[in-house]
Amino acid sequence: MKIYCGNVEVLKALAKKLKRKTEEWGDDIYYGSALQVVARAFGHPSYETYLKECALGNSDLPDSRVEKSVGDARHEQYVRILSENDYSRAEAEEIVATLGVRGWWGYSMHASPVTSPAPEITRSPLSVEFLTTETVTDFWKILKRELARQDVRVEQGPKHLMAKIFGYDNFNDMLARAQSGVPSIPDWNVSPEELDRRVIEYLKVLRQFGVSDEKSFVLLARVGSGGWWNISKEEWAMDARQQKRAGQIVMFGRSRWRPVRTYLVTSRSQR
Numbered sequence: 001m002k003i004y005c006g007n008v009e010v011l012k013a014l015a016k017k018l019k020r021k022t023e024e025w026g027d028d029i030y031y032g033s034a035l036q037v038v039a040r041a042f043g044h045p046s047y048e049t050y051l052k053e054c055a056l057g058n059s060d061l062p063d064s065r066v067e068k069s070v071g072d073a074r075h076e077q078y079v080r081i082l083s084e085n086d087y088s089r090a091e092a093e094e095i096v097a098t099l100g101v102r103g104w105w106g107y108s109m110h111a112s113p114v115t116s117p118a119p120e121i122t123r124s125p126l127s128v129e130f131l132t133t134e135t136v137t138d139f140w141k142i143l144k145r146e147l148a149r150q151d152v153r154v155e156q157g158p159k160h161l162m163a164k165i166f167g168y169d170n171f172n173d174m175l176a177r178a179q180s181g182v183p184s185i186p187d188w189n190v191s192p193e194e195l196d197r198r199v200i201e202y203l204k205v206l207r208q209f210g211v212s213d214e215k216s217f218v219l220l221a222r223v224g225s226g227g228w229w230n231i232s233k234e235e236w237a238m239d240a241r242q243q244k245r246a247g248q249i250v251m252f253g254r255s256r257w258r259p260v261r262t263y264l265v266t267s268r269s270q271r
Contacts, residue, residue: 002043003074005104006059006157008051013101014038021099025091041081059156062103064110075107102155121160121208124201127167128228130178131186135226140171143223150215165205186227192235199231 005011015034022029029037035047044050063071075096082092100106130136144158154161159171168174187195199220206216217233224230 001073001077002053003077004054004060005042005062006054006155006160007102008054010101010104011035011038011042011047011050014099014105017099017101018095021095037082037085040085041078043077043081059160062155063105063107064103065155071107071110078105102153121156121164121205123164123169124167124205126184126198126201128174128184129181130174130228131183131226133175133178135228136175136178138225139223139228142225143219146219146223150218152211152215152219154209154211161205161209164208165202187229187231188227195231195235 012035015031015038018038019029019031019034022034032047039045039047039050042050044053060066063074066074078096079089079092082095083089087095096105097108098106100109103110140159140162143162147154147158147161163169163171163174166174168177187198190198202220203213203216206219207213211219220229220231221233222230
């Protein structure tokens, strides 16, 4: 079965650990070869194929968080494929038991067998339809960079987080809906009342992914593309501005109630 660990850095880290372990046993393996072996263990023909398919597929839950039956099936696959790549069965079992990164492999380090799946993240009710697919991909790239800058780790990856924030179960569905129907009005062009409603939903999803409110406000301000996000904390607080502008929508250009300082916080795609 094909398994997606989402973040390619996990695969790279496992490959590095595999290389060190192999050298401890007195054998040599190139890092590139280790990458190929780890990719095959995850059910992919090669590391290059994994990179291509990972960009399209959804991230799976780590080994430490899946049901026992799923974990057992994965374990058998990992051991079998490692055994087919110049490791003995005993060595393969030791590798899968002791080498681990962020819940992947490292079966001996799992706290306890998981008997039920982790709670599903509830998507927001917004169901945003973006004007272009470029806006979707640009937003994702900026979100990914800012998550790394804020040292925020999302196990299922930035794509899954973005999909849930904007009302989808996965990134591919969100991308497919872009540029194919009636686009939603961006955050920059809605009334304060609607902006407040949206930000509340954004924060609900971010909290489910374990992102603190403090870092969520930073993400909302620094991440943005095509008029989505780049929202400062002060812009959606209930105040006199809210009551005065509650029903106003600006279809083109800048919304008049947005503070000028907000436009200093722009995404790279808008520079």
